[in-house]
Amino acid sequence: MNFELSKSAKARKEMFHAIAENMMRPISHQYDEFEHTEPDEFFQMMWQASKANRESSRVAFEDEEGDGAAPDSLKAKKPSENMLVTAIQIEELSWGDCGLYLSIPNPGLGGAAVGGLGTPEQKKRYLADFYDGEPRWGAMAITEPHFGSDSKQVATTAVRDGDEWVLTGTKIFCTAGERALDKSDGFVVVWATLDKNKGRAAIKSFIVAAGTPGVTVDRVEDKMGIRASDTAVITLDNARIPYDNILGTAEIIEKGRAGFGGVMATFDATRPVVAASAIGVGRAALDFVHETLRDSGIEIHYEASRRQMTVLEREVIEMEAQLQAARLLTWRACWMMDRGERNSREASMAKCKAGAAVTKVTQKAVELLGPMGYSRKYLVEKWMRDAKINDIFEGTQQINQMIVARSILGYSSAELN
Numbered sequence: 001m002n003f004e005l006s007k008s009a010k011a012r013k014e015m016f017h018a019i020a021e022n023m024m025r026p027i028s029h030q031y032d033e034f035e036h037t038e039p040d041e042f043f044q045m046m047w048q049a050s051k052a053n054r055e056s057s058r059v060a061f062e063d064e065e066g067d068g069a070a071p072d073s074l075k076a077k078k079p080s081e082n083m084l085v086t087a088i089q090i091e092e093l094s095w096g097d098c099g100l101y102l103s104i105p106n107p108g109l110g111g112a113a114v115g116g117l118g119t120p121e122q123k124k125r126y127l128a129d130f131y132d133g134e135p136r137w138g139a140m141a142i143t144e145p146h147f148g149s150d151s152k153q154v155a156t157t158a159v160r161d162g163d164e165w166v167l168t169g170t171k172i173f174c175t176a177g178e179r180a181l182d183k184s185d186g187f188v189v190v191w192a193t194l195d196k197n198k199g200r201a202a203i204k205s206f207i208v209a210a211g212t213p214g215v216t217v218d219r220v221e222d223k224m225g226i227r228a229s230d231t232a233v234i235t236l237d238n239a240r241i242p243y244d245n246i247l248g249t250a251e252i253i254e255k256g257r258a259g260f261g262g263v264m265a266t267f268d269a270t271r272p273v274v275a276a277s278a279i280g281v282g283r284a285a286l287d288f289v290h291e292t293l294r295d296s297g298i299e300i301h302y303e304a305s306r307r308q309m310t311v312l313e314r315e316v317i318e319m320e321a322q323l324q325a326a327r328l329l330t331w332r333a334c335w336m337m338d339r340g341e342r343n344s345r346e347a348s349m350a351k352c353k354a355g356a357a358v359t360k361v362t363q364k365a366v367e368l369l370g371p372m373g374y375s376r377k378y379l380v381e382k383w384m385r386d387a388k389i390n391d392i393f394e395g396t397q398q399i400n401q402m403i404v405a406r407s408i409l410g411y412s413s414a415e416l417n
Helices: 007-033 040-051 054-063 082-096 098-103 108-117 120-128 177-182 196-202 260-264 266-295 311-338 344-369 380-391 397-409
Strands: 138-141 157-161 164-175 187-193 203-209 215-220 231-242
Touching (some): 007 040, 040 098, 082 098, 108 120, 108 187, 108 203, 138 164, 164 203, 177 187, 177 215, 177 231, 187 196, 187 231, 196 203, 266 311, 344 380, 344 397
Parallel strands (some): 138 187
Antiparallel strands (some): 157 164, 215 231
């Protein structure tokens, strides 16, 4: 694996860092303090930037072939660096502000599901054509009041009625859920079961468009971190959607990627993205520590042996090592996806490492900086609050550790849970 970035990747890294530094950092405190306000100017700026890539995306999706029955569309036809560049972009934007990054108008996690399981027509409508018109959002609704990371417990039902599906249930902790359902042409991908008696095999995902009768946002959560991002509770009460809005096959298959495994394969793409975001938050905290030490005339003596270093030096170097290890695991998972290789284990490894690393690094930054770290005058305490979600959503630390263990040991979910 060669992670030397191309000139194009380096240029995009610099561009998104400039956005993070000049557009996100100056408003970071404001939208953390006032959680449910809308940074409209930032939304418009990012929407216009995203639309610049619309035509190239449109061509890519229109050229793609396949029936969408399984997530083979995740595979690149030839090696690329699309996923790797995405991770780099997200690291930079999260360095600016993780909550604002999660608020940027885009297809979001719902788009990842469409990209993994959708038909060419679904991809064209919800991905290639998504940036027509005004800013809008996509979202994904998985978690329910009675479960968190154990997705096989989905109880929201989908019942076929002629040429429609009727969805009923409640979803919680839906990132960008309110914005996705509030804007014309926004959408939410909802996980639901076709038959509660058939377990995982009957769980499918469905595209629910904004404005669908029977779909309501009950509330938006007040949160500890990522406060610029809306997190919604959504109720579906006999919500009717077209039959063709199912992602993948409607057939209940006990084994294989066309069933629950296909739905779960969305995480192969999204977990490295969450890991990249975590690294961006951790790097923001570490950069501030370095800046503060430089301003105080304190140097890190990298050439010294460990026993000759101060406690402070050892702590800072350990923080750097943790983030670098997380970044390499994340880039590896992205590199594999760009080459069409199955990366489920590597995606979970990256998510595990990055979630643990950002939690440790941001807490240590607050500790090392003392009053500066704990004061709301600076962003360090905010980064510590933002960090923890990366160890929770897209599968908790414990869930991802179990996925990795099953993969290494060759156990099924029934054998190791």
